Amino acid sequence: MASLGGVRVNxxxxxxxxxxxxxxxSDPYVTITLLDSKGSVMAAGGTFKTAGIKKTLTPRWDETFVVGxxxxxxxxxxxxxxLxxxxxxxxxxxxxxxxxxxxTLLLGLREPLDNWFQLTKHEKMKKDSRGELRVVLERLAPEESMAGRGTGVNIDPGLETKPxxxxxxxxxxxxxxxxSGKNLLGMDNNGTTSDPIVFLTYNGQKHESTKKEKTLRPQWNEKFGFFAPDVKGKLSVLVEDYDITINDFMGKAEVSLKDLQPNVEKNVAVELGGKKGKKDKLERGVILLTLLWTYDPSAxxxxxxKKKSTFLPTFGAPDKDYDSNEDDGVEIDDSTANKKTEEELKKEREEKAEKQAALMTELSSFEIKSGDYNVQVHIIEARDLVPxxxxxxxxxxxxxxxxxxxxxxxxKKQVLSCFWDDLLIFPFRNLDKSEVEMGYVxxxxxxxxxxxxxxxxGGAQFDVSYIYSQANHQLANVWIGLTDISNTTNQGIQGYLRASVSIIGPGDKLVPPPSPFGEGATTDMNNVIMPPSVxxxxxxxxxxxxxAEHLPPMDVAVVGRGGLDAYIKGSIAGGDAIRTxxxxxxxxxxxxxxxxNEELMLVIREPSMADSIQLAVYDWDQVGSDELVGYVYQSVKLVKAMGGRISPFWANIYGAPLRLKSVGIGDSMKKQMNTYPDIASTYRGRLLISFRILKNEDNEFDETNQKRNTKRIPRDMYPRERIYRMRAHFVWGSEIPSFLSSKxxxxKSKMQLVMSCGLNEIASSRNRNVNGVVEWNSMEESEKMLLPEDLSQVPDIFLYLCRGEGDTRKAVC
Known part of the structure; x- marks a missing residue:
């Protein structure tokens, strides 16, 4: 976490x-803590303690601490x-x-304050105190420079930190x-793609990058440090195609550093050559580097x-002693490989291959015959029609x-989006083969x-032969882009129609398309069938x-501290996802x-009706399925409306109560609450995120989801915050359910009202339930709450009716 400045206390x-x-x-020592307005110690502020000085009434410590x-x-x-x-x-x-x-005195300091402070009586003392304590106080500025602290490059010029x-x-x-890399050598899939990984070597020191899957134009933005009192040697750059067994050689180069000037960044385009690092007949591509030779006392x-283990399960997993800092993290394979045996994986691959072979056989062997045909068109819904x-x-x-x-x-009257769920059936007898081949829908x-x-x-048209060539001779629950072919002035997409079209020919059996409304149905709008004119x-x-902040402890430790192994999965409208x-x-x-500090680059194909940006926060588990923490939703249209860029903002995460058994919520309701924030009842943390639209000019990026590192942004780029207080007058309640007291x-158990905003809460007294009526009639006020100035970024306020107290307190509703 970035430093907020604080106070240097000597x-x-x-x-x-x-x-x-x-x-x-006496044997005196000093303990330093931070207190809230009620005089309670604030755990987040930490506790600091000097050494004890033996047998003296004039101790001298001269110890310095950074507090706050x-x-x-x-x-x-x-x-x-x-004292x-x-x-x-x-x-x-x-x-x-x-x-x-x-x-308030500390916040106003402009220069160090060296002062003798009078010792006063503490509540635990039976007699008055005496004496003085000399302390030097100095206000520290918030940390502004990230030199030597992060990985990657700053992808957003607007977030550029001070040099x-x-x-x-x-x-x-x-x-x-x-x-990044460009035009790298293809080693997989008939030379069309690779899984590049880069190894950097200088003066016997080695670093390796993460692998990038299925790309010849990878984006890394990863930063590595080499101890280098001089730059007389050469930097070796080796690129390989990652494989589980043995990597394949893609290219190598030697980079001379003799022209490198101290404290001056230099961008280098490195052309890859053969195994000796020299240019050969093959075009092996280019690696782009930035070099900086500088001084650091911690060089x-x-x-x-070294970066934490690169991939799972091959190289390891987070363990009980591992705690990520701001520069690392563990790359996990976006599959279930780490949760299945090799035999299970082999069986899955064989079954998948058999299904693909059967599908290819079916598609390659279809034949249009003369005879009776039945065409069924299911009109499901339309969206974003032009008025x-x-x-x-x-x-x-x-x-x-x-x-x-x-x-x-x-x-449908006066709408731009609507549902029909109408099934239209067209029976035809004795159609000639040529009629079918020339027919259209x-x-x-x-x-x-x-x-x-x-x-x-708007409309769309499909050849019957095209539909008949598809799996099961149908287009199932597809989104179709509509165009106005009758009016040349109406260019572009005029709306979207969702439909299924099935053709049953001679000897065929109808395979009903999946229900668009049943269990497991999706409204994925990422892949829309577009007309050729668009x-x-x-x-x-x-x-x-x-x-991310204030995430819940999903992994509760029996002994020690709880925590979680967090990652974030991003997608557009339920399409292909990529994770941090x-x-x-x-x-x-x-x-x-x-x-x-990662940028997820999600593909958008324009025009498209894919609009929903979905960011899901998960807790990674080595055994079993990963546990969903909650979802954050945003809109592509909103990003475009804001000029293609939204500065960093807090997006709050909501979900089910953390102790489900105590509130009687089952797994099904838990999943719904964690997936849909509008019905959730519990604050589960927040994400600091920013968005932008990237043009793929000159085909700079592969047309696939990808990710790259970014620099940590300084605190002054965070949303502005101010002090709030939460105040509530808890009066009374009627028809309150009663419960037997466990103590x-x-x-009957006494009832209590609890109001929360983020991690802050206030509570009424616990009062008796008399025939369903509870009277509290108390005014409560919270401690100072530091929250965003923008109220849309402030966490929602929840009100709970509770029974029990302390760790046994349970929310009734």
Missing amino acids: VVEARGILAADAGGT DKLDLRVVTTLRLL SDSDGAFYSDDVLGVVDIPV PAVSTEPPNLLYVTLK RDIAAK KDSTGTSDPVVYVEVFGEKQQTAV RLSVMDANTLQRAELI TQQVHFLGATIHV RVRTKKGRRDELCPSF RPGQ
């Missing part, structure tokens, strides 16, 4: 303090320095006095940023740092023409008019996942804040 010395021991001296660098000081009320006398392991320590410094100060020390660290540590009426809507009706015969659906969506002829909104362009939606690396975090809920046999 505990220098004390004088004239109380004598707590029989010899007339992981907690915004605006939510803190008091900086407390507690105590150490009495060993078998006795409780005596309190000698306390110094409470208002945080680090140039050191006067001689350079000792070589940064190599592996940016050896940076160079020695034809003065009301800004249309009255759509669908006309279907097959072999010259026409039928129509019902008319035409779908026309019309605007019905009372006095005038119906006006065409040319689709490929763009990318760049979804950058910066950081796994980040492992352990600790309190407020500490479960993994940094991702008082024969009596």
